[in-house]
Amino acid sequence: MTNSELLSPGENIRPQLTMDQAKQLVTKYYGFECESISELDGYDDKNFKVAVRGNHEQDKNEQYVLKILNSLDSRTVDFIEGQNELLLYLFNKNITCPVPQPTITKSYYTIVQLESGKHIVRLMNYITGVTLLTASNLPDYIFSQIGTFTSNLDNVMKKFYHPVYESHKTLWMLNSVPELKKFLFAVEDSEKRSFLEDIIVEFEKKVLTKVDQLEKGMIHGDINEQNIIVEKIGGEWQFKSILDFGDSQYSCYLFELAIAMTYAILLKKNVDVGGHVIRGYEKVRKLPEEEFNLLKICIEARICQSLTMGVYTSSLDPGNAYVLTTSKPGWKVLREMRSMTNEELFQKWRELPLVE
Incomplete structure (x- = not known):
């Protein structure tokens, strides 16, 4: 088993295929006849929502998500196998998440040759509801629910093990923040570039020197506003599901x-909302003081990751607006956080009114 490869500057890894080609993949490998297909948002991958009619085993309409993995991640077949096992494990633990569907040959993935290279293809169950990003008039309690779900999910995953997670590495892991230096050239504004460099250096000094002392386990790795599904029950928004375990990893809680x-802060464009996430989180896992003291720089480092890789990826794929979702609120929030001390930020979080 080898470590996953990290993205290199200049490498374009997104799958290239048409809607018709996507429909043909569904029919060829899963035996479904597509009634309709539409493209969903994706960063480096291609995702399609498909409605199908019947297959080799059933004759009822169903909805699925066809996922075509980018060419870089498609090289790590062992990670996809591990990820599939994790999803099936969580499904059996009553966690609502995407579940891989078997092909006509009873495999949970297949590898196809496209014009853009070799890509892993999977079909996942479609989860109804809306993303947190598209939900309107979100109440504060939903962010407390997100915090509770986050700690509960990590708790459920404590008993899961697959050897691939011992060595799996990606550029989106917070451990990989120093790798961002290779991509900062994409940030054309020199003042912004220097601003991001300062955050990377501080994260290296304050956090990465202490990683060995922090509690670890399996984590989702990308609980964001586009991976969270909510739905209205009795007229009120409720947390429903988490999507996309492509960044799942063994790392620090x-x-x-x-x-x-x-991502809660970026969605609301308000640092205060982070306090609601913490309160919900601590209903399951009490946050050690040392971790609490490192939260600010970890959040800043994640925004730094999102801004840098968003600009870089957009330079390769200008038509993909999804990759710049963080940009508009990102700079504003990041500058606000950098202007505050740990104590000032923590005080704002502590003074938030309780929500249920």
């Missing part, structure tokens, strides 16, 4: 919380 807080 601190990083899981910091990432969940980052």
Whole structure:
């Protein structure tokens, strides 16, 4: 088993295929006849929502998500096998998440040759609801629910093991923040570039020197506003599901919380909302003081990752607006956080009114 390869500057890894080609993959490998197909958002991967009619085993309409993995991650077949096992494990633990569907040959993935290279293809069950990003008038309690789910998910995953997670590495792990230096050239504004460099250096000094002392376990690795599904029950928004385990990893619990807080803050464009996520999180796992003290720089480092890789990926694929979702609120939030001390930020979080 080898470590996963990291993205190199200049490498374009996104799958290239048409809607018709995507439909043909569904029919050829899963035996479904496509009734309709539409493209969903994706960063380096291609995702399609498909409605199908019947197959070799059933004759009822169903909805699925066809996922065509980027060419870089498609080289790590052992990770996809591990990820599939994790999803099936969580499904059996009553966690609502995407579940891989078997092909006509009873495999949970297949590898196809496209114009853009070799790509792993999977078909996942479609989960109804809306993403947190597209939900309107979100109440504060939903962010407390996200915090509780985050710590509960990590708790459920404590008993899961697959050897691939011992060595799996990606550029989106917080451990990989120093690798961002290779991509900062894409940030054309020299003042912004220097600003991001300062965060990377501080994260290296304050956090990466202490990683060995922090509690670790399996984490989702990307609990963001586009991976969270919510739905209205009795007229009120409720947390329903988490999508996309492509960044699942064995890492620090601190990083899981910091990432969940980052995207909640960016969504609301308000650092205060992070306090609601912490309160929900601590209903399951009490946050050690040392982790609490490192949250601010971890959140800043995640925003730094998102801004840098968003600009870089956009330079390769200008038509993909999804990769720049963080940019508009990102700079504003990041500058606000950098202007505050740990104590000032923690005080804002502590003073938040309780929500249920």
